Amino acid sequence: MPASVAAFFDVDGTLTRTTILNPLLWYQRARLSRPRYALSLAGLMLDVPRLIWIDRRSRSRVNVVFYRRYAGLRADDLRAWHRLTFADNLRRRLFLAAVVCVEEHRRQGHRLVLVTGGLDFVMRPLAEHLGADLIATHLVERDGILTGEIDGPPIAEERKGELMREYAGKYGIDLAQSFAYTDSYGDLSMLECVGHPAAVNPDRRLRKLAAEGRWRVEEWKLPSP
Numbered sequence: 001m002p003a004s005v006a007a008f009f010d011v012d013g014t015l016t017r018t019t020i021l022n023p024l025l026w027y028q029r030a031r032l033s034r035p036r037y038a039l040s041l042a043g044l045m046l047d048v049p050r051l052i053w054i055d056r057r058s059r060s061r062v063n064v065v066f067y068r069r070y071a072g073l074r075a076d077d078l079r080a081w082h083r084l085t086f087a088d089n090l091r092r093r094l095f096l097a098a099v100v101c102v103e104e105h106r107r108q109g110h111r112l113v114l115v116t117g118g119l120d121f122v123m124r125p126l127a128e129h130l131g132a133d134l135i136a137t138h139l140v141e142r143d144g145i146l147t148g149e150i151d152g153p154p155i156a157e158e159r160k161g162e163l164m165r166e167y168a169g170k171y172g173i174d175l176a177q178s179f180a181y182t183d184s185y186g187d188l189s190m191l192e193c194v195g196h197p198a199a200v201n202p203d204r205r206l207r208k209l210a211a212e213g214r215w216r217v218e219e220w221k222l223p224s225p
Helices: 021-031 034-057 059-070 075-084 096-107 120-130 158-171 185-192 204-211
Strands: 006-009 111-119 133-137 139-142 145-150 179-182 196-200 216-218
Touching: 006 096, 006 158, 021 034, 021 059, 021 075, 034 059, 059 111, 059 145, 075 120, 075 145, 096 111, 111 120, 111 158, 120 133, 133 158, 158 185, 179 185, 185 196, 185 204, 196 204, 204 216
Parallel strands: 006 111, 006 179, 111 133, 179 196, 196 216
Antiparallel strands: 139 145
């Protein structure tokens, strides 16, 4: 039986105009009183320069630091809320060209895989909407309460490539014939382990590499209002 072909997609900044900050802000805005939400938002905004500084050095580390903000939240509440509000939040931020690309891969019979440092309970409805398998971050729970700790290594940087190779081995995927899409220089491991890589809305460092002829560049945007 011949090996299958897969298309691997990063999510934040690639398929959607989002960051890891958005899902927590959506949830808090809906669930907290206005004063409490304003206080939480102010605290996060004060911390953004530090998060950016960490992110420039290690995407894995910024995920660890940011997800500590989920400590004390009920896991079932988050799962139910993000599923219920998917159409109004994450789905609205899907790039149209991303959906077209996903559908073209589906038409060709390729397996679709989301490989994201985003949280599994946020990304599961998107994966189901797109008909894709999901590799995403899982947070540790104790008695149904999130601890803020990541269960396992952060899904970022070299770990993404490792997980793609593990997936390929499990499902008989020919990586040399497969595709990967990401916006971040930190996801080089995704691009380097497939035969057909693409830089989508690339950051400055990734755009520079792509310009050297290594990968094609895609510009995916939300439709004008």
